[in-house]
Ligand SMILES: Cc1cc2nc3c(=O)[nH]c(=O)nc-3n(C[C@H](O)[C@H](O)[C@H](O)COP(=O)(O)O)c2cc1C
């Protein structure tokens with residue numbers, strides 16, 4: 001997958017692609033559905049299958065002080081899109097210039113002159129351009145005037161309701177990772193590097209691989225049954241585990257993070273890339289009356305997590 005960040009400097013060989021336009025936060029089943037529609041059309045046209053997205057997320061750009069809401073960072077999103085067979089990722093810098101373009105300017109400067117797209121795809125609720133003035137209907141008109149194809153995909157829902165990044169965030173905030181997974185088409189994962197903590201875990205008999213969740217939408221704080229993938233280094237593989245997400249109130253005031261105890265594993269994984277899937281919420285973080293009580297509860301958490309993981313029939 002080629003990543004193109006500046007719409008004003010595009011190799012001639014990268015022109016002529018198709019692109020699904022959106023933020024793709026979570027790369028959920030709704031996103032995958034539009035990508036499937038685009039894949040068919042791209043094949044028909046003999047054009048590369050592309051995605052146009054924005055970094056930072058426009059909401060982060062307009063409200064930089066608002067609490068973090070993203071389900072994934074740009075790297076994880078790119079990785080997921082690549083796995084879906086996207087050939088060209090137009091990850092455009094969302095800045096003063098881009099945000100100030102009117103719908104007409106966006107179509108002319110970015111879609112046509114900049115990227116030379118042949119066909120674009122958007123969801124029915126797509127808005128674009130200064131003041132969100134552009135609608136799918138406006139885009140269709142501009143496509144006719146300027147000579148690019150436009151497909152507007154209907155919004156996807158499942159038996160329970162609309163599939164959206166917002167609904168996924170709510171499920172995670174409420175401690176319902178299985179509902180999030182149903183809309184994502186895969187478990188919600190937190191990806192990142194294993195960083196050093198207070199080196200306390202090993203003394204408790206529960207060494208934990210710590211990862212920052214800074215910049216990400218925080219799922220409900222508490223203890224989870226997890227599946228861990230170690231993506232780099234000599235210990236690569238998939239393991240079960242139990243993790244604590246939050247501020248570790250037993251040990252003073254701490255920044256929120258996720259600490260994963262990996263079952264049946266010994267080894268040094270500092271600095272390695274980990275992907276932690278949230279499977280089931282077990283309980284809130286608590287302050288216990290001493291370390292023995294915490295350790296007894298951690299034993300019980302792990303027994304429960306093992307039980308839950310043993311009953312998983314593969315993917316959600
Ligand atoms: C299964 C599990 C349950 C946990 N439960 C709690 C808890 O209820 N309250 C709390 O303050 N910390 C809890 N923790 C976090 C531990 O306090 C933390 O992992 C430990 O302090 C090690 O920190 P370190 O990795 O920075 O050394 C839990 C951790 C795990 C793995």
Ligand SMILES: Nc1ncnc2c1ncn2[C@@H]1O[C@H](COP(=O)(O)OP(=O)(O)O)[C@@H](O)[C@H]1O
Nearest residue numbers: 196197198199201202207208209262268269270
């Ligand atoms: N079963 C395990 N689960 C998680 N980490 C483990 C495990 N066994 C060894 N480790 C290693 O121990 C480190 C965690 O030990 P810990 O005492 O909790 O220190 P820290 O506070 O730095 O996380 C992990 O980052 C990893 O390198």
